Amino acid sequence: MQVIEEQVYAFSKDNAPCATAQPGEMLKFVTKDCFSNRIPDEKTTMADLDYTYGFANPAAGPVYIEGAEPGDVLVVDIYEIKVADEGTVATDDHCGPLFEGTDYRTKKIKIKDGVADFNGVKILINPMIGVIGTAPAGEDVIDGFVGSHGGNMDNKLITKGTRLYLPVRVPGALLQMGDVHAAMGDGELCGTGIEIPAEITVKVQLVKNFELHWPVLETYDKWYVNANAPKYDEALMNGSKELRRLLMNVTGWDPVETYMYMSIQSDVEISQGCEPCEVQLSLRIGTPKLPQFAPLVPRP
Numbered sequence: 102m103q104v105i106e107e108q109v110y111a112f113s114k115d116n117a118p119c120a121t122a123q124p125g126e127m128l129k130f131v132t133k134d135c136f137s138n139r140i141p142d143e144k145t146t147m148a149d150l151d152y153t154y155g156f157a158n159p160a161a162g163p164v165y166i167e168g169a170e171p172g173d174v175l176v177v178d179i180y181e182i183k184v185a186d187e188g189t190v191a192t193d194d195h196c197g198p199l200f201e202g203t204d205y206r207t208k209k210i211k212i213k214d215g216v217a218d219f220n221g222v223k224i225l226i227n228p229m230i231g232v233i234g235t236a237p238a239g240e241d242v243i244d245g246f247v248g249s250h251g252g253n254m255d256n257k258l259i260t261k262g263t264r265l266y267l268p269v270r271v272p273g274a275l276l277q278m279g280d281v282h283a284a285m286g287d288g289e290l291c292g293t294g295i296e297i298p299a300e301i302t303v304k305v306q307l308v309k310n311f312e313l314h315w316p317v318l319e320t321y322d323k324w325y326v327n328a329n330a331p332k333y334d335e336a337l338m339n340g341s342k343e344l345r346r347l348l349m350n351v352t353g354w355d356p357v358e359t360y361m362y363m364s365i366q367s368d369v370e371i372s373q374g375c376e377p378c379e380v381q382l383s384l385r386i387g388t389p390k391l392p393q394f395a396p397l398v399p400r401p
Contacts, residue, residue: 102127102128102129102302103120103122103126103128103129103164104128104129104131105119105120105128105129105130105131105161105162105164106131106161107119107161107162108132108133108137108159108160108161108279109159109160109162109163109244109277110156110157110158110159110160110243110244111241111242111243111244112160112163112234112235112236112237112241112242112243112244112248112250112251112252112275112277113236113237113241113242113275114236114237114238114241114270114271114275115241116162116163116236116275116277118162118163118164118165118273118275119162119163119164120162120164120165121164121165121166121167121273122164122165122166122167122305123166123167123168124166124167124168124305124306124307124401125304125305125306126304126305127180127302127303127304128164128302128303128304128305129300129301129302130161130162130277130278130279130300130301130303131161131299131300132159132160132161132278132279132280132281132298132299132300132301133159133279133298134188134189134280134281134296134297134298135157135158135159135231135245135279135280135293135296136150136157136189136191136296137156137157137159138298140189140191140207142207142209143207143208143209144207145207146191146193146205146206146207147191147192147193147205147207148193148205157244157245158231158232158243158244158245158253158279158280159244159279159280160232160233160244160277160278160279160280161277161278161279161301162275162276162277162278163236163275163276163277164275164276164277164305165273165274165275166273166274166276166305166307167273168307169269169272169273169274169307170269170272170309171238171269171270171271171272172269172310172311172312173269173274173307173308173309173310173311174266174267174268174269174307174308174311174313174398175235175266175267175268175269175274175276175305175306175307176264176265176266176267176305176306176307176308176400176401177233177264177265177266177267177276177303177304177305178264178303178304178306179230179259179260179261179262179263179264179265179301179302179303180261180302180303180304181261181300181301181302182228182229182230182260182261182281182299182300182301182302183228183299183300183301183302184212184226184228184281184283184297184298184299185212185297185298185299186211186212186213187209187210187211187212187297188209188210188212188217188282188283188295188296188297189207189208189209189210189293189295189296189297190207190208190210190291190293190294190295190296191205191206191207191208191293191296192204192205192206192291192292192293193205193292195377195378196291196292196375196377196378197290197291197292197375197376197378198290198375198376199290199291200377203291210283210295212226212283212295212297217283217284217295224284225284226283226284226295227257227260227283227284228260228261228281228282228283228284228297228299229256229257229258229259229260229281229282229285230259230260230278230279230280230281230301231253231254231255231259231279231280231281231282231285231294232244232245232251232252232253232254232277232278232279232280233251233252233254233259233265233267233276233277233278233279234248234250234251234252234254234267234276234277234278234316235250235251235267235268235269235270235271235274235275235276236250236270236271236274236275237249237250237270237271238270238271244277244279244280245379245380246379246380246381247329247373247380247381247383248329249268249314249315249316249328250267250268250270250316251265251267251316251327253280253373253380253383254316254327254329254372254373254383255280255282255285255289255294255372255373255383256318256325256327256372256373256383256385257282257285257286257287257372258318258320258325258385259318262320262321263318263319263320264318264319265316265317265318265319266308266313266316266317266318266319266398267313267316268313268314268315268316269307276305278301278303280296281296281297281298281299281301282294282295282296282297283295283297287370287371287372288371288372288373288374288375289372289373289374289375290375291375292375292378306401307401308398308399308400308401311398311399313398314343314346315327315328315339315340315343317347317397317398318385319396319397319398322389322390323387323388323389323390324344324347324387324388324390324396324397324398325385325386325387325388326340326343326344326347326385326386327340327372327383327384327385328340328343328383328384328385328386329381329382329383329384330381330382331381331382332382333371333374333382333384336381336382336383336384337369337384337386340369340384340385340386341363341386344363344367344386344388345359345360345363347397347398348362348363348388348397350397351394351395351396351397352391352394363386363388366388366389367386367387367388368386368387369384369385369386370384370385370386370387371383371384372384372385
């Protein structure tokens with residue numbers, strides 16, 4: 102199994118790949134926390150770091166996937182996320198709904214046997230990948246930001262056992278990932294979960310010649326379209342249009358009946374929304390798997 106350790110701070114078509122993989126290959130990505138492992142103790146806060154987004158959320162990679170061409174879909178199956186035994190939660194003075202009156206503070210969280218300890222409260226961890234995606238065809242997108250290529254989606258369902266479908270925009274796709282959280286609530290209200298170094302084991306595959314505008318996540322019982330925008334209503338529009346398009350493809354329903362069905366069965370969930378932080382609002386729209394229809398995205 103190839104081990105991917107090189108770190109980059111932006112998704113870019115100009116990033117030189119650090120490795121090449123074949124479809125069907127297993128890969129291990131060794132990641133740092135979102136602070137680039139630069140907060141060793143609770144005396145160090147985000148105020149002590151050069152925490153511009155160009156120096157945050159490092160991602161391991163990128164990996165060139167043989168045979169991936171623009172117009173394809175890169176499929177990433179998440180087999181394992183192994184985290185360190187200590188993570189970090191930190192606040193600053195400009196992130197999240199309660200930013201006013203919040204100072205810079207750091208809290209170290211011990212993890213043992215899959216359980217995190219927060220002031221004596223035991224929390225079962227559910228490690229998830231905050232940053233994962235492919236290179237955009239246009240301008241670079243730094244790792245701390247999110248877009249239709251993926252990036253900093255901060256979707257807590259991107260975890261062990263799920264499958265992620267990513268649009269391929271450049272030859273080789275250029276897959277990279279990082280920013281693991283041992284645990285994180287929807288919304289990530291203060292701007293951080295339990296940020297932690299990790300080792301991520303995945304398998305990569307391809308779906309050839311399939312139109313995908315936004316990343317799609319498949320769990321055991323649902324499909325989710327991941328979308329973003331500066332404001333909630335724009336992000337909701339982006340995700341709703343893509344989910345309706347994909348549903349119409351497999352059901353044959355017209356736009357209005359599909360819209361009706363979505364209103365009955367589809368849930369809108371906020372993945373990350375911690376304004377006035379510069380990161381755009383990221384959401385997911387889920388819909389149940391329907392055995393009488395084909396998958397929303399063809400399986401490899």
